[in-house]
Amino acid sequence: MIYLKKSFVDACPVEEADVCLLGIPFDSTSISHGSRFGPAAIREALKDMEGYDSETGVNPFEKLRIADLGDIEIVPGSYKLTAERIVDTVEWIREQNPEAFVLSLGGEHLVSLPVIETLKPKTVVQFDAHADLREDFIGKKYSHADWAHYVARDFNLVQRGVRSWSEEEGRAIEEVKGNKISGPTYLTVDMDVFDPAIAPETGLPEPSGWSFDEFCNNLDSIKNENLIGADVVEFSPNGFNSPTAFLAANVIKKILSILSS
Numbered sequence: 001m002i003y004l005k006k007s008f009v010d011a012c013p014v015e016e017a018d019v020c021l022l023g024i025p026f027d028s029t030s031i032s033h034g035s036r037f038g039p040a041a042i043r044e045a046l047k048d049m050e051g052y053d054s055e056t057g058v059n060p061f062e063k064l065r066i067a068d069l070g071d072i073e074i075v076p077g078s079y080k081l082t083a084e085r086i087v088d089t090v091e092w093i094r095e096q097n098p099e100a101f102v103l104s105l106g107g108e109h110l111v112s113l114p115v116i117e118t119l120k121p122k123t124v125v126q127f128d129a130h131a132d133l134r135e136d137f138i139g140k141k142y143s144h145a146d147w148a149h150y151v152a153r154d155f156n157l158v159q160r161g162v163r164s165w166s167e168e169e170g171r172a173i174e175e176v177k178g179n180k181i182s183g184p185t186y187l188t189v190d191m192d193v194f195d196p197a198i199a200p201e202t203g204l205p206e207p208s209g210w211s212f213d214e215f216c217n218n219l220d221s222i223k224n225e226n227l228i229g230a231d232v233v234e235f236s237p238n239g240f241n242s243p244t245a246f247l248a249a250n251v252i253k254k255i256l257s258i259l260s261s
Helices: 035-048 079-096 109-119 147-154 167-176 212-220 243-260
Strands: 019-024 066-072 101-106 123-127 156-160 184-190 226-233
Touching (some): 066 079, 079 109, 156 167
Parallel strands (some): 019 066, 123 184
């Protein structure tokens, strides 16, 4: 069974889609709440922004067949039950269309974990200000601060943009920092990888972050990899016409542009 709360009309059937867009509005383990409103705000920005990418010379929203499946109907307060619904939904997508690129909108960073575990890439590339490699967070396992610990245990984790970590995470960072990208690859983008000057609406903003050009350069370096899925997470909108929402929408446009170019 799938658990989808439709909020937008599908551009095409799942079976024919190049990309399946899925919102996951869950933020029950973060200290700062609000990322559950991220998917709706990003969709609004996607509707209003220019689709044409002048750098690649393509409009990925016209070139790619995109099925917007709406949002997963999450279970507030329960990661376990929400994760089961995420797994069921992503499995259903792959059953309908094994070649579809799964693009998720968060939601807190923990929502990436069940998607990754279902798609089973060889490599996970993490663009993030924080390592998220704790073994637990304030005594709790499975949170926005330890999801990467589980990814690093089972997959080849490549981190970029990380500039904040706890003392206990130092050893884990050393263990993954030499990893190279190989095989089917999943990209996860935490919006706090950007400098707070251009992306203030995140749960834990960190100074000295990326510019959009730095993001594009890092994305360009993986464009020839076998990307099978991606997500954009940890955006907490403060209102309408959010600058961070438009930045997140441009992140999505760039990801789709490298798929279509």
